Amino acid sequence: MDLPNPELSREMMLDIFWTMLISRRTDERAWVLHRQGKIAFHVSAIGHEAIQVGAGFALQRGRDFVAPYYRDLALMFALGMTPLEFVLGLMGKRDEPTSGGRQMPSHWSFRRANVISHSAPVATQTSHAAGLGLAIKLKKDDRVVLTTVGEGSTAQGEWYEGVNWAAIHQLPVVFLIENNRYAISSPQEREMAVKSVAEKACGLGLPGVSVDGTDVFSVYRVVKEAVDRARRGGGPTVIEALAYRITPHSSDDDDRSYRTREEVEEHKKKDPLLIARTYLETRGILSADAYRELEDRARKMVEEAIRQAGEAPYPDPEEGLYPVYAEQIREVGHA
């Protein structure tokens, strides 16, 4: 964190902070909507914002490709999704941009930002990322692929096969592992024998690095370095970003059954949002007044999103029939 980030202007640092903030406030409000019975499901990115926003800003956004997983709300905000677009998805509304209300919330697909569609079986997107990287290499395009998973998903054969491909062919792919120490209820030591997920890279022949995932500027620097190397033809990288899942796994989980409140409280002291704010405040980049303004703006934006999404139409039931095949795609509503 003390190393300089020469590429990051004050404006960009404030943009990064704003993105983390709007993600957090939207995310918190989603939990409330769920407890109010207004939505069926929410899976949270609280505690992951530094990883996701740092990584998102390290990309050429809108040009590079992203194969995300379900916890990447803050990454979607970094790639240009709006609170309204997300809340439309929470409510299963017709015009939500990922699937028109077909997928559960946070199962992303966001064509205008080159975010491919993913499923719920974990790590299946890893080989898609390798395939995108292969296509980019075959077409000699100047693009990079970022793909994310939780640490638990690195136990999947799916993950190894995808990373292995990228290593063999030196594909422009960055494999980012968001290590929040839990696969729902199973702690890391029940998921893998290695201390750091980054160690898994050495068996596959590519660099593996670990970074403090609570510090957005450290994540930015490490991911940027990997993205730049990939873009230069220097091949893929595995990056472990260490953070903590402050919330239960999803709105259907109760984490009191497998971890203590004391443990969670201890990790809240390393809240990535607080760390970023302190960083900017101590350097005179963010004043107390400016911070209050951002909070006010975020609150209004989220409330407006919920109001608008609430009034937005649901899909007509007959829309459920389409589009199973490419021939059935209608241009309307697609980016």
Added chain:
Amino acid sequence: MPEMTLVEAIRSAMDDELERDENVFVMGEDVGKRGGVFRATQGLLDRYGPERVIDTPLGEISIAGVGIGAALYGMRPICEIQFADFIHPAINQIVNEAAKMCYRSNGQWTVPLVIRAPYGGGVGGGLYHSQSVESLFTHHPGLKVVIPSNPYDAKGLLKTAVRDNNPVIFFEPKKGYRLIKGEVPDQEYTVPIGPAKVTRSGRDLTVFAYGIMHYYALQAAEQVAADGIEVEVVDLRTLYPVDQETILASVRKTSKALIVYEDNLTGGYGAEISAVIAEHAFTDLDAPVRRLAGPEVPAVPYSHPLQDWFMLNPDKIAAAIRDLAAY
């Protein structure tokens, strides 16, 4: 018109499509230097180079998954699974990813991907080089499932599959690779995915089949013709989506249906054809719909007498035809 074997026609289709569209590439285990264990890709590496004819590591998950990723970027990969028996690790990718991509993204992303796999027994391949796994894939909207029975269709259907914007599972009857020969035009042509084809006209009953079973069904129809039984034969060709129109038209004409498939009977693809006929042509039937299929054992055994016991052949099909004709 030159005569080709089934495998030559398949190779010729890939050659054409690689030549025609630079977004097409081939990947799979041993498809490069070795030219495929059945030589389906022989010569393609020399012609198109290692960037477009890619030997993959031994991982069916990633053969499918990397293909899907490349297809999302706009490429048109032809992925070879060395034997259909090895496709099971890739089912998650094919069924959960490729099949659902268009629907779940509301049409934002499509997967123009072909997965080719040799299937079927009769080649001494035992349990794991002989399976017929088509019914694992004919249950999934979003996929198209194709099985050719002859060189002309194989070439035309594979070319169509490569140009299709959806994932196409293309199963090839391996026993027919060199056994089945036929004329294939020099000039460009394609065969549409979807329609079944009446390949022999008759009035007494209809045999529905695909792949090598269709090849045998024609031979069986010839055998019983000597006894005065006039058999209509329908080559299903595209298993999913199913061509109900052609099936029902034939049943309405002949009033008897025999469905022949090599997979074991229960829950096999023939069950769906039987259901289609029962639901839509019940009053046209003069006999119960009959299925002739493999025995209820896990897969094809290796030893020759056991394999012969498992496999259907023209004689067994002819016997079933006579039985149904006499009903």
